[in-house]
Amino acid sequence: MTRTSRTAGSTRGPRARTALACAVTAALGCAGLLAVPQGAAAADGALSVQYHTGSTGSDQAEPWLKVRNTGTSAVALSTVKVRYYFKADAAGAAYRFACSWAVRGCSHVTGTFGTLAHPTATADRYLEIGFTPDAGTLAAGTDTGDLQLRFYRSDWQSLNQADDYSFGAAQTSYANWSKVTAQLGGATVWGTAPAGNDPTDPTDPTDPTDPTDPPGSGATLFDDFTYTAYNDPRIASHGWSVRSNSGGPGVPGATWAPDKVTFPVVSGNTVMNLETSTSGTGESTKQTEVLTKATKFKNGTYAARVKFADAPKSGPDGDHLVQTFFTINDLKAPMADDYAEYDFEYLPNGGWGEPSNILYTTSWETYNPDPWQAVNQHTEGRQSYNGWHDLVLTIDNSSIRYYVDGQLFGTHDAAYLPERPMSINFNQWLIDLAGNTSTSARAYDQQVDYVLHVKDQVLTPAQVAAKVSAYRTAGTAFEDTVPSS
Secondary structure, three states: OOOOOOOOEOOOOOOOOOHHHOOOOOOEOOOOOOOOOOOOOOOOOOEEEEEEEOOOOOOOEOEEEEEEEOOOOOEEHHHEEEEEEEOOOOOOOOEEEEEEEEOOOHHHEEEEEEEEEEEEOOEEEEEEEEEOHHHOEEOOOOEOOOEEEEEEEOOOOOOOHHHOOOOOOOOOOOEEOOOEEEEEOOEEEEOOOOOOOOOOOOOOOEOOOOOOOOOOOOOEEEEOOOOOOOOOHHHHHOOEEEOOOOOOOOOOOOEEOHHHEEOOEEOOEEOEEEEEEEOOOOOOOEEEEEEEOOOOEOOEEEEEEEEEOOOOOEOOOOOOEEEEEEEEOOOOOOOOOOOOEEEEEEEOOOEOOEOOOEEEEEEEEEEEEOOEEEEEEEEEEOOOOOEEEEEEEEEOOOOEEEEEOOEEEEEEOHHHOOOOOEEEEEEEEEOOOOOOOOOOOEEEEEEEEEEEEEEOOOOOHHHHHHHHHHHHHHOOOEEEOOOOO
């Protein structure tokens, strides 16, 4: 692709990354998913659903739900389905689902749309909420905690919730709500559906425009990071490198420490943990990076579930830390036109001239490391992003889009589209030692639940969640069908 010339200029503070420093040196692999215990259905098949409306605004509906096990035995959440009924604002309207936050984790919650066989004055569609197998079980007498859900028209036209069967404008706090139904193992155990539309009705058609349906088969990389240690031989066989070579980005004198990359079990699921530690000197600073050995990824969808941390797990806080998920290729020469890089970068304590936490998404055209000169476009969010987040990046022939937790975070221009394939990377490093001058030891963690790339297909965040759920339901912890470039 030929691009027109542009004026070089940094659109945010200078930084020390150099793509040439990201060398390939190690190995990665994958094991089967950990089995999730399947609890028996509640002895009396009893569930209840609590609801309150998160918003009465006009552009999206926000049904916030809690599902409670009122029986005497544990329930496998994968056997639970909850339906919220509404009336479409136009016959051909398509809807999109998103999970803003959930105690069980949004990656464990699914949302699909359907049409009712017998439309009524207040309902002709429904949103069906389900759970993936790794959502675990719901003990007797407990609830799921918050499911902060939302849906909206794909064209972002206004919604009229006043005529929606399940909507309750006065429900500003959680309470039992019978206008939402719950099924357990296919049997309706809570709520009343709109007349003539029992949820078990076999004639209920699936909405053919359901945005959570995964697209057809395409070349895909998926990794659930079910490894045992940084030197697990499957890491290399699956195309990953755990970095050990010297070089930037980061504090001069720092080293990249493979043994700081671990794979703990968190809430029954194995995650990749990147630890960065320091005692206030370059020599004591240990940084971490994991990247694909192959540079074979270009257009399509990139997604990962990442846990950012505002505070260290030990020691004093304040370091200018960078926690990332990004794609990149090498800079062949200063200001080379075929360089590409697309970043999610979270700075929990600021840095690059920022005084406090900030999330950057940045699309790079090129740069000159010395003297510093950059051509990029960025979007920023000045708030805390502490905790787990679903990050999605899509690249087609017209734009680059970044999503955080199902919401569009930034759209960048065609001038920054990639011209060569890239690698996929995660790293955690220190910009400098100016944020915390203490010589006390401290350590920070960044965690990664999974990574997904689908070549040449632009997926919605809901489709990403559905595709990841399908892999986990099938017990597939790793797949790579993306051909080498």
